[in-house]
Amino acid sequence: MVLKLTDSVFQTALVGVAFTAPMLFGGVISGIIADAVDRRHILLWVFMANALLAGLAGILIFSGLIVHWHILAFSLLIGTSHTLDQVARRTFVADLVDREFLHTAFALDQMGHTTGVMIGPFIGGLILEFAPETSFQNVGWCYLTVAIFYTCSLVLVSFIRPPRKQALMSVRYSSILTIVAEGFRAMMGSRALIGVVGVSVILNLAFPSHRTLIPVFAEKVLVVSPTAMGALGAAQGIGSILGSLFIASRRNIVRKSRYYYLGAMIGMGSLIFFGLSNDYPISFLSLLVAGIGMSGFGSMQATMLLLATEENIRGRVMGIMSMFIGVMPLGTLILGGLAEWIGPGNAVFATAAAGVILTGVWSHFSKEMRKV
Numbered sequence: 497m498v499l500k501l502t503d504s505v506f507q508t509a510l511v512g513v514a515f516t517a518p519m520l521f522g523g524v525i526s527g528i529i530a531d532a533v534d535r536r537h538i539l540l541w542v543f544m545a546n547a548l549l550a551g552l553a554g555i556l557i558f559s560g561l562i563v564h565w566h567i568l569a570f571s572l573l574i575g576t577s578h579t580l581d582q583v584a585r586r587t588f589v590a591d592l593v594d595r596e597f598l599h600t601a602f603a604l605d606q607m608g609h610t611t612g613v614m615i616g617p618f619i620g621g622l623i624l625e626f627a628p629e630t631s632f633q634n635v636g637w638c639y640l641t642v643a644i645f646y647t648c649s650l651v652l653v654s655f656i657r658p659p660r661k662q663a664l665m666s667v668r669y670s671s672i673l674t675i676v677a678e679g680f681r682a683m684m685g686s687r688a689l690i691g692v693v694g695v696s697v698i699l700n701l702a703f704p705s706h707r708t709l710i711p712v713f714a715e716k717v718l719v720v721s722p723t724a725m726g727a728l729g730a731a732q733g734i735g736s737i738l739g740s741l742f743i744a745s746r747r748n749i750v751r752k753s754r755y756y757y758l759g760a761m762i763g764m765g766s767l768i769f770f771g772l773s774n775d776y777p778i779s780f781l782s783l784l785v786a787g788i789g790m791s792g793f794g795s796m797q798a799t800m801l802l803l804a805t806e807e808n809i810r811g812r813v814m815g816i817m818s819m820f821i822g823v824m825p826l827g828t829l830i831l832g833g834l835a836e837w838i839g840p841g842n843a844v845f846a847t848a849a850a851g852v853i854l855t856g857v858w859s860h861f862s863k864e865m866r867k868v
Contacts, residue, residue: 499711500632501564508830512708513825514568515575520822522576524676526583527815531808535588540655542581547646549573550639557636579822583814586798590810591658599752607740610787611795612645612722614733621735623728624743624827628798644678682805691865692756692800694858697820699760699793701827702851703786706767708828708842709734713840718776718807731780735787736794743795752796753868757859759792764851800868 499508529538553570556562586605593601620638627634627750683689707729714725745810766786782851798814805813827847834843 498564499569499715506832506836507564508712509705509708509828509835510568511571512616512640512705512834514571514827515578516704516822516824516828517572518576518580518822519818519824521819522579523583523815523818523820524679525815526580526813526818527679528675529580529810530584530587530811530815532811533692535584535591535811536653536656536658537734538580538584539588540650542577542584543646543650543653544842545577546574547643549577550643550646554636554643555638557632557639562764579818580836582601583811583818586814587802587810588658589798590807591660591804592656595803598748599746599799602799603678603744604793605742605789605798606791607737607744610733610736610740610791612733614730614737616642616645617729617733618723618726620722620726620755621721621729624726625722640865643855675812679809679816682809683813683816686804687862687864688868689801689804689865691753691798691859691862693817693820693866694796694862695757695760695793695855695865696817697823698851698854699764700824701822701830702847702854703760703764703767703790703827704824705828705831706770709835709840709844712835713779717774717841718779720776726779728783731783732787732790735784735789736791737787739791740787740795751866751868752800753866755792756800757793757798757865758857758861759789759794759796761852762786762854763793764848765789767848768845768852771841771843771848773841800865804868 498511500503502508512742547568553562557564586602589601589605590598599631619641623637623641624634626638683693710729711725714720714722714728718728720728739759743749749755763786766782766789770779770786772783773782797817801813801817802810831843831847834846835844836848
């Protein structure tokens with residue numbers, strides 16, 4: 497919608513920047529909240545807020561009042577709640593299972609997340625193609641559908657009862673800096689966790705930003721229908737589900753780090769082929785393989801972090817990781833600027849190739865991480 501309102505690839509990329517920017521500034525605060533407030537209640541409030549925001553966006557579109565900065569504002573607000581969701585949900589998963597089952601639990605969590613990544617764009621593509629296009633009504637129906645899905649999530653989470661009560665941290669205004677410092681000391685005091693953070697920073701600079709340009713690839717490079725665009729957006733989700741099912745089926749994974757950094761390299765390496773492709777089947781297959789790689793990265797990132805930290809600081813450690821993941825908007829800005837300058841295909845190729853090289857070098861020198 498932003499692309500049609502502005503005809504600017506850069507403005508379209510800013511939607512992704514607005515969504516991911518809160519991770520950089522709100523990750524640490526989200527970590528404190530996740531340690532101090534019942535995580536189940538956090539998730540309930542997050543899903544309620546997102547349902548209301550998506551519903552309001554749909555109403556503005558149907559009323560004809562929507563302008564492009566409204567979409568940016570909604571992306572920023574939903575991105576803020578998403579940051580809190582990421583921290584609270586992952587630590588909540590660790591509250592539900594024993595330590596030896598963490599990699600299986602996070603593989604299933606990854607599978608659930610990417611099922612949405614797979615189904616969401618496909619449903620969105622169908623709505624965009626078959627709903628009335630007058631005054632962006634088809635986009636309005638997309639937002640109302642998102643509101644329905646968030647409401648379903650709200651209902652499902654309300655039925656979950658953790659097997660043990662969460663130990664809530666007491667927070668005073670004067671102690672906030674001390675609380676944050678405890679999280680940083682726990683993370684930076686481990687060479688293995690520093691290695692995990694480094695791979696995550698590189699990947700989040702080089703990988704996720706391509707998703708905001710999928711409408712650009714579909715319309716200007718591959719020249720396909722909205723339904724085909726939705727299927728393209730779902731390809732990564734299909735691959736991630738396949739990879740997550742494999743990881744969840746493994747009872748004991750000795751070297752979790754191999755799934756982590758090699759998965760990141762496979763994901764970014766596949767984007768090299770996606771960036772070079774003008775052929776729809778090759779582009780689809782590239783994103784499918786990227787999803788398989790990302791399943792290893794995504795499921796092991798939280799597993800490695802939480803296995804190495806005490807239960808009482810898990811929220812803060814996950815919040816700090818979210819802060820590092822918050823470099824994603826910088827990657828999106830770089831990719832958006834490069835896409836305006838050298839074209840979207842060349843931009844994705846350049847950032848993905850740089851990501852593969854940097855991840856390989858960082859992992860080579862992160863010996864403690866490779867032992868995990």
